[in-house]
Amino acid sequence: MPRAVVCRELGPPEKLTLEDVPRAALAQGQVRVAIHAAGLNFPDILMAAGEYQLKPPLPFTPGMEAAGEVIEIAGADGINVGDRVIVKARFGCYADEIVVTPDQLVPLPAAFDYAQGAAFFAAHGTAWHALHDRAQIKPGEVLLVHGAGGGVGLAAVELGKVFGATVIACASSEEKLEAAKQRGADHGVLYGREPFKDAVKRITDGRGVDVVFDPVGGEIFEDSLRCIAWGARLLVIGFTGGVGVARTNLVLIKGASVLGVRAGEAVRKNPALGVARQQDLTRLANERRISPNISHRLPLEDYAAAMRLLIDRRVIGRVVLTMR
Numbered sequence: 001m002p003r004a005v006v007c008r009e010l011g012p013p014e015k016l017t018l019e020d021v022p023r024a025a026l027a028q029g030q031v032r033v034a035i036h037a038a039g040l041n042f043p044d045i046l047m048a049a050g051e052y053q054l055k056p057p058l059p060f061t062p063g064m065e066a067a068g069e070v071i072e073i074a075g076a077d078g079i080n081v082g083d084r085v086i087v088k089a090r091f092g093c094y095a096d097e098i099v100v101t102p103d104q105l106v107p108l109p110a111a112f113d114y115a116q117g118a119a120f121f122a123a124h125g126t127a128w129h130a131l132h133d134r135a136q137i138k139p140g141e142v143l144l145v146h147g148a149g150g151g152v153g154l155a156a157v158e159l160g161k162v163f164g165a166t167v168i169a170c171a172s173s174e175e176k177l178e179a180a181k182q183r184g185a186d187h188g189v190l191y192g193r194e195p196f197k198d199a200v201k202r203i204t205d206g207r208g209v210d211v212v213f214d215p216v217g218g219e220i221f222e223d224s225l226r227c228i229a230w231g232a233r234l235l236v237i238g239f240t241g242g243v244g245v246a247r248t249n250l251v252l253i254k255g256a257s258v259l260g261v262r263a264g265e266a267v268r269k270n271p272a273l274g275v276a277r278q279q280d281l282t283r284l285a286n287e288r289r290i291s292p293n294i295s296h297r298l299p300l301e302d303y304a305a306a307m308r309l310l311i312d313r314r315v316i317g318r319v320v321l322t323m324r
Helices: 042-049 114-118 121-134 151-162 174-182 196-203 218-224 248-253 263-269 271-286 300-311
Strands: 003-006 017-020 030-039 065-074 084-088 097-100 105-107 142-145 166-171 187-190 209-214 228-236 257-260 294-299 318-322
Touching (some): 003 300, 017 300, 030 084, 030 114, 042 300, 105 271, 114 318, 121 151, 121 209, 121 228, 121 263, 121 271, 142 151, 151 166, 151 174, 166 174, 166 196, 187 196, 196 218, 209 218, 263 271, 294 300
Parallel strands (some): 142 209, 166 187, 209 228, 294 318
Antiparallel strands (some): 003 017, 030 097, 065 084, 084 105
């Protein structure tokens, strides 16, 4: 029987259980994928705790992205047994296998192994939507990336350079800053060494940045308003450091825009955005210009420890579960 991590009671990762589960039936038009690796994301943790906007009925299996091999097909066109694929789901990927529809599958980039594929689209898709669709960043602009040692932060650093920006990376440790520099960051700012807003003003000769990529929120977001250039775009990615307040006087004075980023919801409302995003990201991956940084690969049975790595912010880039 396949194994799956099951949430029967909302709470911390330790409330989850690893269980042998019956194989899901395969309906017409569906595909069964043997999962080789599953990427971890903060929404998985929030969903298991009942703190995410999507609340699946109990019991459910967390996990919104994976990579593996197609092993069974029921009348689904364009898919073949043996295809190496990335799986996009809202939950269900912390498991040995999953049943999905063809529109949830993307060919695994030839340059990637399964772990890289499982850690690719959630972070890089969010960063692409933020910088390309929402901010419409231009070559020569200055991009400030907060939380630059995290998965989505490193993706933003990489894509910022692809789009021709000068990238200032902010992170909480020298190791994370080094990872950001290896991904192309032009400048690194260590939180705690000096106020980042002062560092940004020094680096930009007082001009400020054109785009702020912020998955942290809280005081980080509020202080970012004090080091922006005219016409800046502030991208709200998340709130790992709490909810920030946009002071409207600062927004007005700088002619700035505060833009919410929901990459998944944007595609659900406009599927064409997702098609273009996948094509561009896959091309860049196969050109070896972008790839996820995976600091930890743990077996499926260590799901709770893997989730704790994310909670405790001990991950540089991404953490992935691997299946036997």
